[in-house]
Amino acid sequence: MTSHVKNTLVTTAAIAGALAATTLFNTTTVKADTTSSAPVTTTTSATKDTAIASAQAKVNSASAAVVSAQAAYGSASTAAFDAAAKTAAASASAAATSAATSSAVANAQAAADSAATAKSTADANLAKAQSNAAATSRAKSMTLAAVVSAQSAVASASAKASDADSAVASAEAGQTVTANLMKSDDPTQASAAQQYFATKTAIVKLLPSGQVQITIPLTSGLKYLKEVSYNGVDATFTKTGDDSANITFTADPATSYTLAMTMDITSVMPFMPIMHEKALLDVDTTIFNGLLAAKSAADAALTSAQAALSTAETNAATVAQVASKAASAATAAATVASDAAVAATSAATNLTSAQAANSTAQAALTSAQAAQSAADAVLAAAKANLDSANAALTSAQAELKSAQNIVVVTPASSTASSASSTASSAGSAASAATATSNVASSASTTTVTSAVVATPATTKKATSSTPASSTTAKTLPQTGNENQSALVALGLAILTLGIYPMMKRKHA
Numbered sequence: 001m002t003s004h005v006k007n008t009l010v011t012t013a014a015i016a017g018a019l020a021a022t023t024l025f026n027t028t029t030v031k032a033d034t035t036s037s038a039p040v041t042t043t044t045s046a047t048k049d050t051a052i053a054s055a056q057a058k059v060n061s062a063s064a065a066v067v068s069a070q071a072a073y074g075s076a077s078t079a080a081f082d083a084a085a086k087t088a089a090a091s092a093s094a095a096a097t098s099a100a101t102s103s104a105v106a107n108a109q110a111a112a113d114s115a116a117t118a119k120s121t122a123d124a125n126l127a128k129a130q131s132n133a134a135a136t137s138r139a140k141s142m143t144l145a146a147v148v149s150a151q152s153a154v155a156s157a158s159a160k161a162s163d164a165d166s167a168v169a170s171a172e173a174g175q176t177v178t179a180n181l182m183k184s185d186d187p188t189q190a191s192a193a194q195q196y197f198a199t200k201t202a203i204v205k206l207l208p209s210g211q212v213q214i215t216i217p218l219t220s221g222l223k224y225l226k227e228v229s230y231n232g233v234d235a236t237f238t239k240t241g242d243d244s245a246n247i248t249f250t251a252d253p254a255t256s257y258t259l260a261m262t263m264d265i266t267s268v269m270p271f272m273p274i275m276h277e278k279a280l281l282d283v284d285t286t287i288f289n290g291l292l293a294a295k296s297a298a299d300a301a302l303t304s305a306q307a308a309l310s311t312a313e314t315n316a317a318t319v320a321q322v323a324s325k326a327a328s329a330a331t332a333a334a335t336v337a338s339d340a341a342v343a344a345t346s347a348a349t350n351l352t353s354a355q356a357a358n359s360t361a362q363a364a365l366t367s368a369q370a371a372q373s374a375a376d377a378v379l380a381a382a383k384a385n386l387d388s389a390n391a392a393l394t395s396a397q398a399e400l401k402s403a404q405n406i407v408v409v410t411p412a413s414s415t416a417s418s419a420s421s422t423a424s425s426a427g428s429a430a431s432a433a434t435a436t437s438n439v440a441s442s443a444s445t446t447t448v449t450s451a452v453v454a455t456p457a458t459t460k461k462a463t464s465s466t467p468a469s470s471t472t473a474k475t476l477p478q479t480g481n482e483n484q485s486a487l488v489a490l491g492l493a494i495l496t497l498g499i500y501p502m503m504k505r506k507h508a
Helices: 003-028 045-173 192-196 291-404 414-445 470-475 481-507
Strands: 175-178 180-183 201-206 212-218 225-230 236-239 245-251 256-263 275-282
Touching: 045 175, 045 201, 045 291, 180 192, 192 275, 225 245, 245 256
Parallel strands: none
Antiparallel strands: 175 201, 180 275, 201 212, 212 245, 225 256, 236 245, 256 275
C-alpha cells in the first residue's frame, strides 16, 4: 500500500470517527426537556421521523459525495505531483542540455561564421583568379594572333625580298638589250662605226655599287678601232677573235652614252689621217634603277618582320606562361572554394544539430509544463468539487441536527415522549455507526494515489442516521441512559480509530 493510500485511509477513518461522534453527541444530548441552541420545533413523532430520515439521506448522500470528491482530489493530487516531478526532471534536463548545447551552439555558430567568411573569401579569390585567367587567356589569344600576323608579315616580306634578290641577281648576271651607235651630232643617223657592231646589242650588268657595266660586241674592225672611252675613261677591250672583241665600260644607268673613238685606217688608206670620232650609244640601262633600293627595302622589311615575329613569339611565350599560372591559380582557387563550401555546409549542419538538440529539450520542458498546468487545473477542479461536497455535507448535517432537535408533543405522558425520543436517538446512533462503517469500507477499497486530503474542519461533521421505528422505541429503557453511554463509547472508539493513525504518522 502506497503512502498516498495510507494517508487517505487515515484521513477517511478520522472523518468517519468525527461523523459518528458528532452524530452521537447530537442525538444523545437532545431531550424533550433540554434547551438547545438550535431552533426547536414541536410536532408529531411521525413528522420528526420523516424529517430525520430525509436529513439523514442527505447526510449520507453528501458523505458519499465527499468520499468520491476526496478520491478524485487524491488522484488529481497524485497526477499533479507526478506532473510536477516530470516538469522538474524536464527542467533539469533542459537546463543540462542548454548548458551542454549552449557552448556547442556557440562553437558551432562561430565555426559556421568562420566557414562562411572563408567561403566568401575563397569565392572572391576564385572570381578574381577566374577573371585573371580569362584576361590572360585573351592576352594569350591576342599574342598568338600577333605571332600569326607576324609570321604572315615575315612570309610576305620574305617573298618580296626573294623577288628583289632574284631581280638583282638577274641584273647582276647581265641582260642583253638593244644598242645602236648613232652620230653624236645627229642621233637620228647611224654612226659610221655602226658597221663594226653588227649585232646592235649590248650586255648590261648591275654592279653592287648601283652602276652598270655595259659591254658592246665588236664583230669586226678591231684592226681599225684603236680606242674607245666614256667620260675620259678608256673602255676595256677583250678580244673574242682575230678581228673582234668585247668593249666594256662602267657608267651610271642612263638611256644613252656618248663614246669617244679613235679610228686608224692608214694601213689600207695611207693618205687618210687617224680619225677621232664621237658616237652616241643608244642603250637603256635604267631598267635596273631601283632594283637595289627595292632589294634593300625588302630586306629591311623582312628583317623588321622577323624582329616583330620574334617579339610576338617572345610575348606569346611570356603571356602563355602567365595564362598557365593564372589557370592553375583559378583551379586552386576553385578547389579552395569547393572545400570552403563543404566546410560551411558541415558547420551549418552542426549548428542546426546543436540548435535542434536545444530546441528538443526546450520542447520537452514546454510539454511537461503544459502537462503540469493541465494536472494543476484538474487538481483545482477536484479541490473545488471537494469544497462543494464538504459544504453540502455541512448543510446536510445542519439540517439533520435541526430535525433531531424537533420536540415531539403527543397526548401521552412526558415519560412516553422521552422514551420515544430516546429510542429515536438510539436508532439514529445505530444508523450512524452503519454509515460510518460504509464510509470506512469505501475508503479502504478506493485507490488513492495522492497525499493531499480534505480540510478536517469540513469533513469531521459527517454522520448518518436512519429513522427509529416504533417497535424499537418500545424496547428501549424509558430513561435511555444505558444506550446513550454505549453509543458515546462507540463514537469515541471510532474517533480514536481515525485520530490515532494521524497522530502516529505525525510523530513518526
